[in-house]
Amino acid sequence: MNLxxxxxxxxxxxxxxxxxxxxxxxxxxxxVAYKYIKELSKSIDDVQHNYQVHIALERMASALxxxxxxxxxxxxxxxxxYLEPLLVSSSAFDNSLKDLEELTKNNPEQQKNIAELKxxxxxxxxxxxxxxxxxxxxxxxxxxxxxxxxxxRQTMNSVRFKINQMTAHENDVLxxxxxxxxxxxxxxxxxxxxxLILSLLILLLxxxxxxxxxxxxxxxxxxxxxxxKSTIQSEIISKHGNWIWHIEENIYEYxxxxxxxxxxxxxxxxxxxxxxxxxxHPDDVEKLMEHVEEMMENEDLPFIHYRIIQKxxxxxxxxxxxxxxxxSDGHKRLLGTTADITNEIENxxxxxxxNLELERSNKELSSFNYxxxxxxQEPLRKIQxxxxxxxxxxxxxxxxxxxxxxxxxxxxxxxxRSLIDDLLQFSRTNKSEEAFEESNLNILLETAKHxxxxxxGDKRARITSDSMPSMKVIPFQIKQLFLxxxxxxxxxxxxxTPPAIxxxxxxxxxxxxxxIKYSKFNTYHTITVQDNxxxxxxxxxEKIFILFNRLHNKNEYSGTGIGLSICKKIVDNHNGYITAxxxxxTGSTFTxxxxxx
Amino acid sequence: MQEDFTYVVxxxxxxxxxxxxxxxxxxxxIQTKVDVYKDGLELMDALNHPDAVLPNILFxxxxxxxxxxxxxxxxxxxxxxxxxxxxxxxxTSASEEDIExxxxxxxxxxxxKPSDFNDLKKILSDVxxxxxxxxxxxxxxxxFLLRL
Numbered sequence: 224m225n226l227x228x229x230x231x232x233x234x235x236x237x238x239x240x241x242x243x244x245x246x247x248x249x250x251x252x253x254x255v256a257y258k259y260i261k262e263l264s265k266s267i268d269d270v271q272h273n274y275q276v277h278i279a280l281e282r283m284a285s286a287l288x289x290x291x292x293x294x295x296x297x298x299x300x301x302x303x304x305y306l307e308p309l310l311v312s313s314s315a316f317d318n319s320l321k322d323l324e325e326l327t328k329n330n331p332e333q334q335k336n337i338a339e340l341k342x343x344x345x346x347x348x349x350x351x352x353x354x355x356x357x358x359x360x361x362x363x364x365x366x367x368x369x370x371x372x373x374x375x376r377q378t379m380n381s382v383r384f385k386i387n388q389m390t391a392h393e394n395d396v397l398x399x400x401x402x403x404x405x406x407x408x409x410x411x412x413x414x415x416x417x418x419l420i421l422s423l424l425i426l427l428l429x430x431x432x433x434x435x436x437x438x439x440x441x442x443x444x445x446x447x448x449x450x451x452k453s454t455i456q457s458e459i460i461s462k463h464g465n466w467i468w469h470i471e472e473n474i475y476e477y478x479x480x481x482x483x484x485x486x487x488x489x490x491x492x493x494x495x496x497x498x499x500x501x502x503x504h505p506d507d508v509e510k511l512m513e514h515v516e517e518m519m520e521n522e523d524l525p526f527i528h529y530r531i532i533q534k535x536x537x538x539x540x541x542x543x544x545x546x547x548x549x550x551s552d553g554h555k556r557l558l559g560t561t562a563d564i565t566n567e568i569e570n571x572x573x574x575x576x577x578n579l580e581l582e583r584s585n586k587e588l589s590s591f592n593y594x595x596x597x598x599x600q601e602p603l604r605k606i607q608x609x610x611x612x613x614x615x616x617x618x619x620x621x622x623x624x625x626x627x628x629x630x631x632x633x634x635x636x637x638x639x640r641s642l643i644d645d646l647l648q649f650s651r652t653n654k655s656e657e658a659f660e661e662s663n664l665n666i667l668l669e670t671a672k673h674x675x676x677x678x679x680g681d682k683r684a685r686i687t688s689d690s691m692p693s694m695k696v697i698p699f700q701i702k703q704l705f706l707x708x709x710x711x712x713x714x715x716x717x718x719x720t721p722p723a724i725x726x727x728x729x730x731x732x733x734x735x736x737x738x739i740k741y742s743k744f745n746t747y748h749t750i751t752v753q754d755n756x757x758x759x760x761x762x763x764x765e766k767i768f769i770l771f772n773r774l775h776n777k778n779e780y781s782g783t784g785i786g787l788s789i790c791k792k793i794v795d796n797h798n799g800y801i802t803a804x805x806x807x808x809t810g811s812t813f814t815x816x817x818x819x820x
Numbered sequence: 821m822q823e824d825f826t827y828v829v830x831x832x833x834x835x836x837x838x839x840x841x842x843x844x845x846x847x848x849x850i851q852t853k854v855d856v857y858k859d860g861l862e863l864m865d866a867l868n869h870p871d872a873v874l875p876n877i878l879f880x881x882x883x884x885x886x887x888x889x890x891x892x893x894x895x896x897x898x899x900x901x902x903x904x905x906x907x908x909x910x911x912t913s914a915s916e917e918d919i920e921x922x923x924x925x926x927x928x929x930x931x932x933k934p935s936d937f938n939d940l941k942k943i944l945s946d947v948x949x950x951x952x953x954x955x956x957x958x959x960x961x962x963x964f965l966l967r968l
Contacts (some may be wrong), residue, residue: 597883601912605836607935615937640935 228317230439232293234432239486241429245422252418259411266404272326273397277390281341286315291379294351296654298358305505306355316344332392340385347378436629455479466494471518475499481578484541484563485783486533504530504538518545518557540568599643607636638783649770652700652792662698664691664750668726671705679715688726689744695820696747700793707786708813712754714782715775717810720755727751736816737802744818747799753812759805767803790815825851826948829875830890831863831892832910833884839935841879844941855910860887864895867902868965875900879910880927883920890921897926906952914965923964928956930965 290313296305320341329331352803354375357368455478458464464481468474475496479489492498503511507529514527526542533539545559611634618626668688672679679686686709709724716722731749733742759767766772768791773784787803790813794801799817830841838856845854855875857863858966861893866872878896882889889909896902907927911918914932922930929947943966955963 597913600835604912604933604935608836608840608937608940611935611937 224458234436238429238432245425248418248422255414259408262404262407266400268352269397269400273393276323276326276393279319279326280390281385283316283319284383287379287382290351294355304368315357336385336389340382343382343385347382350375350378374554374711406515463560465533466559468557470557480785481561482511485531486535502531504532519547539563540565595643595647603636603639642783645783648788649785649792652789658697659695660698661693662701663693664701667702668705670702671709674706675709675713682713682716682722684713684724686724689728691728694757694817696797700796704790704793706791711786712756715756717757723755725753726778727769731816745817747816748819750815751812753810755810758811760807761805764805825853826877827853827873827875828877828948830856830879831860831884832881833859838966840937840940844944847857849942850945852948859884860892862891871942874905877908879908882909882911890925893922893925893927910946919965928952928959934960
């Protein structure tokens with residue numbers, strides 16, 4: 224459950240990294256593009272510059288040609304209009320030179336060339352003037368003119384050469400710049416392509432990641448929706464409502480069921496403290512407020528109990544618990560759960576009432592015990608004592624029937640005594656946890672046998688027993704159990720057959736216990752008391768444990784019908800079971816199962 | 821106080837029991853002097869009398885009006901003057917609580933009133949002839965209750 228959320232947290236980090244990387248790439252690309260554009264515009268500038276230099280040089284060369292051809296035209300025709308270009312070209316030279324100087328001020332090589340060119344041009348113009356003066360005097364054949372003419376052509380050629388040289392140089396510079404810039408620009412398309420691919424990849428990755436996250440969020444959302452539904456359901460079933468108090472904003476949120484607990488329609492009033500307190504029982508308002516204030520200071524507080532009064536007048540008991548939550552931004556919220564425990568309280572009161580009734584009836588029972596033990600015994604004891612006085616002192620004066628009546632009274636009163644004694648024994652056989660102690664059962668059995676020594680001797684009974692382990696029992700009750708079972712076997716023995724009683728011990732699994740389907744314990748100590756007495760019809764196997772139930776006429780066998788009931792009560796006190804199996808031919812077998820703890 | 825007879829006192833609210841008690845000693849022919857009181861208050865008044873002769877053995881019924889046997893027992897045991905009196909509890913009940921309480925309060929023996937006169941005679945004869953010095957030293961919860 225936590226894994227996908229953790230995954231989203233991780234992917235949030237991943238998305239941040241992706242975003243950072245994309246930003247970086249875009250910035251780098253922008254920088255690179257800027258650099259390329261700059262490069263391109265510089266190379267355009269270079270071309271432009273080169274073009275201008277060419278033009279200037281061209282203009283100069285053409286002006287020179289114009290002047291030369293004008294000069295020749297004038298010499299042939301003597302028409303002074305031919306000299307016009309000559310006048311223009313002088314200033315054109317100057318302008319062109321100035322232009323060139325301006326254009327090539329960053330190029331020291333060209334500056335030097337311009338300086339040389341200037342000298343050559345000046346010299347050319349000087350020779351030009353000289354030849355023009357000589358031609359004016361018509362001295363065409365003079366060696367002076369011829370020399371000047373030749374020299375003019377020579378300088379003219381050297382100027383032209385210089386111009387060509389400069390043009391060539393300018394072309395060199397341009398082609399060099401072109402080479403550099405084309406080298407620089409040749410990587411650009413490839414780079415752009417790669418960056419594009421990379422960007423697409425990142426975009427794809429981001430898309431996948433976001434889709435994945437959205438899917439997880441959707442699943443989580445569905446889960447939340449389910450939880451919300453089950454919360455609403457459990458609120459209704461278990462009668463509780465939830466609320467949130469945003470402490471700083473003093474805003475409350477109440478769940479629908481909280482309204483229902485108050486006996487109102489969901490969200491039927493504004494969730495705030497005043498509205499809520501209007502439902503609280505006036506006696507409990509102060510207590511509730513105190514507790515709410517404590518909640519904001521202490522982390523863990525016990526439940527608070529208070530009452531509310533619904534609009535229809537019904538009083539309900541509420542139990543509330545709240546816990547302060549501080550989120551990562553430091554906002555404080557009190558998360559609370561309020562439960563309607565009216566039913567529990569009513570049940571508790573009912574149980575309390577029943578308990579009181581039980582206590583009262585227990586008291587009555589113990590006062591009955593006292594009456595039985597003391598007040599009933601006292602008159603009986605006196606009857607018996609007076610009887611013994613009568614027998615001792617007056618027996619001789621009585622007729623035979625009088626003596627018989629005394630015997631009858633004696634036997635009835637002794638029977639009444641044993642009834643009272645057994646009843647008392649039965650009512651005192653109670654369960655109390657403190658009475659349980661680790662006891663040696665062999666010793667308890669021996670004590671029981673010791674108490675019965677007289678009758679065992681009289682009947683020449685033989686008792687054999689297995690060794691039994693120590694157990695946590697109520698010792699005097701287990702002794703009583705042995706005593707009652709043994710005396711039962713001794714009492715219902717066969718005439719003329721000495722009683723033989725066999726006590727065996729074993730362990731039994733709960734699943735093997737007869738008639739017991741569900742048991743708290745896995746294993747049971749199993750003690751079997753088997754005799755060779757008169758037995759009983761299996762039909763009565765259950766009945767013999769019921770109080771005052773006797774299978775025989777009391778004249779045949781003495782007995783109160785309480786002994787085996789006491790046995791059952793003792794075994795019940797030990798969370799055990801007792802069963803009886805009877806056969807009128809072979810005798811009876813009593814089996815006691817005591818849980819192995 | 822003379823040494824040739826045993827002075828025995830009984831406090832019991834039951835008239836019949838007082839009768840059996842006195843008759844039993846009459847028939848026992850042991851050298852005894854027997855006095856009976858009908859409740860605890862009467863007994864304590866007699867014992868606290870300045871000229872009182874203190875009994876050798878005091879038989880105390882537990883359930884008596886005005887002052888119960890256990891109250892008398894506590895009072896007697898808290899007074900050094902009575903330290904030589906052997907106290908026998910003489911009661912109808914033999915409940916565990918009564919036996920436990922009287923043992924803790926320092927009674928010397930616990931007798932359950934028998935329902936046969938001959939048993940009574942035997943018990944009283946036994947109790948009167950007990951060597952109290954020896955019995956008290958060896959007293960424990962098992963031999964506290966007198967069994968026949």
